[in-house]
Amino acid sequence: MTVARSHTERAVPHHVGLPAAAGTPGRWTMDPRTAVALLLAASITIMAPGGLWFVPAALVVGVLLAVTERAWRRAVVIPVAALAAAAANYLLPLAAPWPVLGIVAITAGFVLRLIAIGGIAAHLARTVSPTRLTAALRAARVPSAFTVSGAVLLRFMPTIIAETAAVWDAMRLRGLGGVGGMLRHPLLAIEYFTVPLMASSLRSAEDLSASALLRGLGARKRPTAMHPPRFGRADLAVVAVVAVLIATTVVWRGAL
Amino acid sequence: MIELTGVRWTYQGGDVAVLDGLDLRVERGETVVLCGPSGSGKSSALRLMNGLIPLFHEGKLEGEVRVDGAPITDLALVGQVTGTVLQHPRRQFFTDAIDTELAFALENFGAPSERIRRRVAEVTAEFGLDELTGRLRELSGGQQQRVACAAAITHGPPILLFDEPTSNLSARAVDDFTRVLSHLRDLGMTLVIAEHRLHYLRDLADRIVILHGGRVTRQWTRPEIAKLTDETMRAEGLRGLRAPVRAAVATAAARGPSIETADAGPTDAVAGADSGVALRGVQCGFRGRRVLDIEEAHLPAGRITAVTGPNGAGKSTLARVLAGLQRHRGNVLLDGRARSRAQRQRETAIVMQDVQRQLFTDSVDAELRLGMTPEQADHAARVLADLDLDHCGDRHPLSLSGGQQQRLVVATARLSGRRVVIFDEPSSGVDRRHLRSMTRTMRDVATGGAVVVLISHDADLLDLAADQELRLRPLS
Numbered sequence: 267m268t269v270a271r272s273h274t275e276r277a278v279p280h281h282v283g284l285p286a287a288a289g290t291p292g293r294w295t296m297d298p299r300t301a302v303a304l305l306l307a308a309s310i311t312i313m314a315p316g317g318l319w320f321v322p323a324a325l326v327v328g329v330l331l332a333v334t335e336r337a338w339r340r341a342v343v344i345p346v347a348a349l350a351a352a353a354a355n356y357l358l359p360l361a362a363p364w365p366v367l368g369i370v371a372i373t374a375g376f377v378l379r380l381i382a383i384g385g386i387a388a389h390l391a392r393t394v395s396p397t398r399l400t401a402a403l404r405a406a407r408v409p410s411a412f413t414v415s416g417a418v419l420l421r422f423m424p425t426i427i428a429e430t431a432a433v434w435d436a437m438r439l440r441g442l443g444g445v446g447g448m449l450r451h452p453l454l455a456i457e458y459f460t461v462p463l464m465a466s467s468l469r470s471a472e473d474l475s476a477s478a479l480l481r482g483l484g485a486r487k488r489p490t491a492m493h494p495p496r497f498g499r500a501d502l503a504v505v506a507v508v509a510v511l512i513a514t515t516v517v518w519r520g521a522l
Numbered sequence: 523m524i525e526l527t528g529v530r531w532t533y534q535g536g537d538v539a540v541l542d543g544l545d546l547r548v549e550r551g552e553t554v555v556l557c558g559p560s561g562s563g564k565s566s567a568l569r570l571m572n573g574l575i576p577l578f579h580e581g582k583l584e585g586e587v588r589v590d591g592a593p594i595t596d597l598a599l600v601g602q603v604t605g606t607v608l609q610h611p612r613r614q615f616f617t618d619a620i621d622t623e624l625a626f627a628l629e630n631f632g633a634p635s636e637r638i639r640r641r642v643a644e645v646t647a648e649f650g651l652d653e654l655t656g657r658l659r660e661l662s663g664g665q666q667q668r669v670a671c672a673a674a675i676t677h678g679p680p681i682l683l684f685d686e687p688t689s690n691l692s693a694r695a696v697d698d699f700t701r702v703l704s705h706l707r708d709l710g711m712t713l714v715i716a717e718h719r720l721h722y723l724r725d726l727a728d729r730i731v732i733l734h735g736g737r738v739t740r741q742w743t744r745p746e747i748a749k750l751t752d753e754t755m756r757a758e759g760l761r762g763l764r765a766p767v768r769a770a771v772a773t774a775a776a777r778g779p780s781i782e783t784a785d786a787g788p789t790d791a792v793a794g795a796d797s798g799v800a801l802r803g804v805q806c807g808f809r810g811r812r813v814l815d816i817e818e819a820h821l822p823a824g825r826i827t828a829v830t831g832p833n834g835a836g837k838s839t840l841a842r843v844l845a846g847l848q849r850h851r852g853n854v855l856l857d858g859r860a861r862s863r864a865q866r867q868r869e870t871a872i873v874m875q876d877v878q879r880q881l882f883t884d885s886v887d888a889e890l891r892l893g894m895t896p897e898q899a900d901h902a903a904r905v906l907a908d909l910d911l912d913h914c915g916d917r918h919p920l921s922l923s924g925g926q927q928q929r930l931v932v933a934t935a936r937l938s939g940r941r942v943v944i945f946d947e948p949s950s951g952v953d954r955r956h957l958r959s960m961t962r963t964m965r966d967v968a969t970g971g972a973v974v975v976l977i978s979h980d981a982d983l984l985d986l987a988a989d990q991e992l993r994l995r996p997l998s
Contacts, residue, residue, distance in 0.1 A: 397622040421616055429879065435847050436880045440869050441893050465878040465920050470613050476574050476613035478556040480606055481677070482630030485598035489676075492625040492638040 267460045298394045305386050312379050321382045323511035344385045351378035379449020396420035401491040414484050433463045451494035523713045524548040529585035540566045542736040558733035559759050559953045560925040564716035568683045573600035604681045605674030611666040618657050627677040645676045662833035664695025684715040689950035721765040757788045761954050774992035778817035782993040796858035798823040803852035809991040814839045824972040831994035837977045841944045845870040870942040871935040879930045881919040900938045905933045914970040943967050944975045949983040961986045
């Protein structure tokens with residue numbers, strides 16, 4: 267059976283144009299595959315031994331990405347937070363030889379790495395919708411077992427969060443919530459929380475999965491995309507900037 | 523187009539056949555309305571037509587089902603000839619933007635990109651979606667339903683199935699939806715609509731099919747529909763075929779930017795409210811955006827106050843403020859004394875829209891006893907009988923039907939003896955008989971001296987229950 271071309275298709279006048287409230291990317295948006303590759307590369311490099319050398323480069327990338335999406339607050343927060351973490355990491359052990367300060371300094375070192383990766387991750391989360399990410403992963407030939415379950419997971423997260431808040435409200439109104447109640451009867455409190463959460467989440471999940479399956483999610487045919495992901499100028503610019511930053515880091519490291 | 527012959531269906535774990543001897547034939551281009559009391563098998567009949575029974579829901583199926591001339595063997599295949607619109611459009615959206623939602627089915631069915639873009643643009647223009655802005659979850663209920671209809675037809679199925687599509691829509695949104703249906707009907711599509719609200723379908727339906735106990739007990743053709751009287755509808759337990767004409771209801775004493783002032787009554791009654799709930803300078807916002815601003819309002823004890831207004835007017839926010847679940851500025855007074863949020867949480871009960879969130883225990887009896895005093899629990903049997911639940915005491919709440927679960931939560935709210943009881947859209951998916959029992963329960967709670975707040979779009983229910991109306995408007 268092929269996708270039926272019904273009377274509704276013939277009845278409407280031909281009209282081409284993009285609708286309002288579109289989830290489509292602009293011309294200068296990075297391809298999600300580039301964004302995912304960048305995030306993976308940054309995470310592996312920075313978390314590996316000697317990764318601290320690459321933190322400044324990742325921070326610069328994070329700030330530049332924040333600027334391109336006009337997230338001014340993030341563009342300021344990333345370097346300020348990184349400076350604070352770096353100061354704690356390098357200066358605290360010099361202030362006094364106390365073990366506590368040493369532990370804080372080591373923790374600050376990890377936080378510094380996380381900030382550097384977090385800047386890039388935040389850009390990915392803010393600019394790539396689950397739909398585009400799924401389309402990109404399909405284009406990258408990732409098996410459908412991963413793309414379908416990943417798409418469902420991303421779609422269902424906000425539902426779980428909303429249901430959790432609603433169940434918590436319902437518990438408070440029945441006098442079952444609150445810290446006191448949880449401490450007095452911890453097992454009962456867990457039961458009162460999880461049973462309605464699972465029931466209401468399952469109900470939402472049933473509607474969602476029924477609707478998605480009827481609209482062909484996971485069908486045997488190879489899915490297509492309304493806007494197939496394409497590498498463009500933005501990706502080229504990102505690759506160029508990252509190459510320059512890596513080269514600078516290597517030269518700087520060699521010079522010291 | 524659709525043929526159901528001698529169908530008998532029992533859900534896995536169920537004792538009773540939900541469909542039992544169902545015979546129904548729907549012709550190409552026909553508009554058929556399925557109605558009947560809650561639990562009569564309307565939704566299950568739709569699930570047969572789109573293959574969810576037996577390919578998604580498990581159980582025992584006998585009889586024959588043919589859609590578009592062929593038996594159903596694969597969900598994706600039947601999905602290409604049918605489009606389905608559910609009661610809660612928000613739950614069936616898979617993406618967060620209009621164009622990606624419209625494209626979803628075509629992408630999964632492997633249509634070429636160029637054709638997807640052209641088709642999405644066509645349907646967007648056809649349904650007037652260009653004027654909508656923002657994310658799907660930020661649209662009003664009526665707008666979401668319009669997008670859900672558009673998403674169901676973008677891949678060009680000749681059959682459209684609707685499961686109680688207006689149960690969460692306001693009167694104006696129902697009018698919009700009626701125009702969409704009329705348009706689809708004019709295009710020659712086959713429409714099957716399971717519904718309780720029937721007035722908007724009077725001029726659209728080619729046939730009304732009544733189900734009882736999982737089989738067709740009666741059918742009315744178009745000339746017969748035109749002659750139907752309200753007495754006939756009542757005898758069948760169905761809601762009326764005429765749009766309910768709301769009798770003039772007193773306007774609640776209130777003022778402030780969130781209050782619709784067009785038909786506001788005297789506001790000096792706000793002062794001196796020493797019985798019931800009074801709001802003074804209540805303001806609420808999310809992420810810097812003001813959503814509720816009421817200078818003064820009075821919700822008297824012993825009466826049912828209907829809170830109405832379009833989506834986004836702050837109805838749910840007001841309910842959360844009253845229940846002490848929402849941070850806000852200003853004061854909320856109960857019987858003349860300001861109460862903290864924690865105090866209000868102990869004084870308030872809510873019947874939520876999704877009642878599964880409020881069922882905590884493993885039996886109906888345990889659910890009623892939870893948090894009750896022995897005196898309150900003494901009334902349990904009477905309340906259960908009144909709400910048609912007297913035979914369910916030992917059953918697990920989650921094994922009850924949706925309507926029964928809702929009535930169970932209503933029973934707990936009634937027994938709780940709280941001073942403020944809020945009903946949030948309690949009539950979605952409710953037939954005529956239970957609409958009346960729901961109204962009786964609210965009346966009993968009010969007569970017991972509680973402040974009863976009813977949030978609803980349902981004109982039938984508002985007409986039966988509301989003593990006064992607090993109409994809210996969105997803050998721009």
